Amino acid sequence: xxxxxxxxxxxxxxxxxxxxxxxxxxxxxxxxxxxxxxxxxxxxxxxxxxxxxxxxxxxxxxxxxxxxxxxxxxxxxxxxxxxxxxxxxxxxxxxxxxxxxxxxxxxxxxxxxxxxxxxxxxxxxxxxxxxxxxxxxxxxxxxxxxxxxxxxxxxxxxxxxxxxxxxxxxxxxxxxxxxxxxxxxxxxxxxxxxxxxxxxxxxxxxxxxxxxxxxxxxxxxxxxxxxxxxxxxxxxxxxxxxxxxxxxxxxxxxxxxxxxxxxxxxxxxxxxxxxxxxxxxxxxxxxxx
Amino acid sequence: xxxxxxxxxxxxxxxxxxxxxxxxxxxxxxxxxxxxxxxxxxxxxxxxxxxxxxxxxxxxxxxxxxxxxxxxxxxxxxxxxxxxxxxxxxxxxxxxxxxxxxxxxxxxxxxxxxxxxxxxxxxxxxxxxxxxxxxxxxxxxxxxxxxxxxxxxxxxxxxxxxxxxxxxxxxxxxxxxxxxxxxxxxxxxxxxxxxxxxxxxxxxxxxxxxxxxxxxxxxxxxxxxxxxxxxxxxxxxxxxxxxxxxxxxxxxxxxxxxxxxxxxxxxxxxxxxxxxxxxxxxxxxxxxxxxxxxxxxxxxxxxxxxxxxxxxxxxxxxxxxxxxxxxxxxxxxxxxxxxxxxxxxxxxxxxxxxxxxxxxxxxxxxxxxxxxxxxxxxxxxxxxxxxxxxxxxxxxxxxxxxxxxxx
Numbered sequence: 001x002x003x004x005x006x007x008x009x010x011x012x013x014x015x016x017x018x019x020x021x022x023x024x025x026x027x028x029x030x031x032x033x034x035x036x037x038x039x040x041x042x043x044x045x046x047x048x049x050x051x052x053x054x055x056x057x058x059x060x061x062x063x064x065x066x067x068x069x070x071x072x073x074x075x076x077x078x079x080x081x082x083x084x085x086x087x088x089x090x091x092x093x094x095x096x097x098x099x100x101x102x103x104x105x106x107x108x109x110x111x112x113x114x115x116x117x118x119x120x121x122x123x124x125x126x127x128x129x130x131x132x133x134x135x136x137x138x139x140x141x142x143x144x145x146x147x148x149x150x151x152x153x154x155x156x157x158x159x160x161x162x163x164x165x166x167x168x169x170x171x172x173x174x175x176x177x178x179x180x181x182x183x184x185x186x187x188x189x190x191x192x193x194x195x196x197x198x199x200x201x202x203x204x205x206x207x208x209x210x211x212x213x214x215x216x217x218x219x220x221x222x223x224x225x226x227x228x229x230x231x232x233x234x235x236x237x238x239x240x241x242x243x244x245x246x247x248x249x250x251x252x253x254x255x256x257x258x259x260x261x262x263x264x265x266x267x268x269x270x271x272x273x274x275x276x277x278x279x280x281x282x283x284x285x286x287x288x289x
Numbered sequence: 290x291x292x293x294x295x296x297x298x299x300x301x302x303x304x305x306x307x308x309x310x311x312x313x314x315x316x317x318x319x320x321x322x323x324x325x326x327x328x329x330x331x332x333x334x335x336x337x338x339x340x341x342x343x344x345x346x347x348x349x350x351x352x353x354x355x356x357x358x359x360x361x362x363x364x365x366x367x368x369x370x371x372x373x374x375x376x377x378x379x380x381x382x383x384x385x386x387x388x389x390x391x392x393x394x395x396x397x398x399x400x401x402x403x404x405x406x407x408x409x410x411x412x413x414x415x416x417x418x419x420x421x422x423x424x425x426x427x428x429x430x431x432x433x434x435x436x437x438x439x440x441x442x443x444x445x446x447x448x449x450x451x452x453x454x455x456x457x458x459x460x461x462x463x464x465x466x467x468x469x470x471x472x473x474x475x476x477x478x479x480x481x482x483x484x485x486x487x488x489x490x491x492x493x494x495x496x497x498x499x500x501x502x503x504x505x506x507x508x509x510x511x512x513x514x515x516x517x518x519x520x521x522x523x524x525x526x527x528x529x530x531x532x533x534x535x536x537x538x539x540x541x542x543x544x545x546x547x548x549x550x551x552x553x554x555x556x557x558x559x560x561x562x563x564x565x566x567x568x569x570x571x572x573x574x575x576x577x578x579x580x581x582x583x584x585x586x587x588x589x590x591x592x593x594x595x596x597x598x599x600x601x602x603x604x605x606x607x608x609x610x611x612x613x614x615x616x617x618x619x620x621x622x623x624x625x626x627x628x629x630x631x632x633x634x635x636x637x638x639x640x641x642x643x644x645x646x647x648x649x650x651x652x653x654x655x656x657x658x659x660x661x662x663x664x665x666x667x668x669x670x671x672x673x674x675x676x677x678x679x680x681x682x683x684x685x686x687x688x689x690x691x692x693x694x695x696x
Contacts, residue, residue, distance in 0.1 A: 003531035006556070010523045118357035120544060122573050130555050137557035211555075212520060212548065213574050217354075221520075256524035262487060262515040264524050 015249020022229025040219025069202030076198025234282025354394030366616030441618030478535030547574030572685025
């Protein structure tokens, strides 16, 4: 039973972080239809920005997180303004944009490796330690990351529902041309979407680096989890990605109740496959007619 | 722009991206580090006679990926030896040159591609390899080409008794029993849980360890194989925690060891942790959580001999980091090749040809080494190496507890 509770707590905490990754990626994909693989680069750059800031400015976690948010936002915006928008203006196919995004991710990883070296980088801030409740333990950076993720997802939901800018994003997502007709400046909305979606993952990346280390490759699994969460939950709504992320976190951990632990990725993909077969539009998604 | 023009532009962009992708991830990192101006050996200052030619040494290392630490220190150690040898006039008048290929931290396919390139395009005379799976994949190709393969990093017992393959690293099934013997005497409880690479290196150690531990009267309460290069061990460690062991044995290498140690402590596991690897990267990752981890390792001790001290000083001067045993192993291996080149030249053979070095090998009884007196290979392709038991300190450094094996 102890094992069950430990797996459940880890699964929930990581699941909420996956949900954040999914929601941020889903916001970008849902609004701009850009298969933004380089989201993983924004994630890695957030961690490296925090490494640099805590080394050169102040060994303070808040400084690190602010640097991470800015780092991720700059990379996300740069991808949109310098690569995706020009490609879209040239009517490049979605596949072309996807390949460009993959190229950015791989080239960006190489640049990080050239700039910081191939060694793992650590965040020079005091350790936060661990939290123990009886038989269950969790690292405090993961707890904090999970808490911030939950707040950010709620804040994004409110922003999209309650503010003018949020409604503009939703309108552009629904119909780009119609949104332009009613006076919404869609290229600006796209840029805003990239800025918000990228900035959101900054804290998660920085706290992951605090919990572990920063490596050039760290963004790859993050972006994979993000889009599994999105397609698992359904592209229709933000809550789809939330459910997808939490389900992914829990199933991956719970599979270790019965199977050797190295099967957890297989279990997660099996779940993904099953959902895609049984509900092609995701858990919350409705099939378009 | 018409539609045709647009699609052509799109096509061109896709091709451009593919080129970038291919350049970034394909074919491995191929570089031929030649001596730079300002480094020892540049420009052939010390050569008296004109060089007779260049003997190329191929290396297949983990230049990228989770094990890039290994690629870095191994290539540094080898390059230092090449620079020193060339500065002193080369080997029997021949210059040495390294050609490095990347197996991406254990990818056997990449290793085979690299080996084929080294053999057919670069015409190397011998190969220095690392990691068990890549080395085992390269060995048959090298043997078919009458080429020697030297390994100073991989640890699987499966590397023994392979044609043309010689190993200078203490193997995992030698090191693991050493650390377990030590901890058996120290620990009060003898319930062991193990976590290891789910490949030939980790599995072979695990099989030997299980027999060894149960033979001593201990009990193996859990075993968690996993894919090397993993960074999240929450599920594996939750299962280990539930099995409530007294000791956790890690039969893994690379950054994995640091992650496992750190995450075990983060899960509140207090069991003693033992292993067969500890690197500077592991220390960085695990931080203060690593304190008290016990590992058995090859021992490179600069105070062993003047040659060792000279190597350690030169390494520190060139790279501004202390030499460790992986750098020492590959430094030694370049001197092994040098000795073979000299022997082949003495026999009147062309030492740029792989078969000449293979032919020279049985005639050389011992090689120079920075590990004490001399390096001798056994019939099974292994070498006797000094090893010791170390405890990891709060700052990640190692404190020697006791000598364990070897000379």
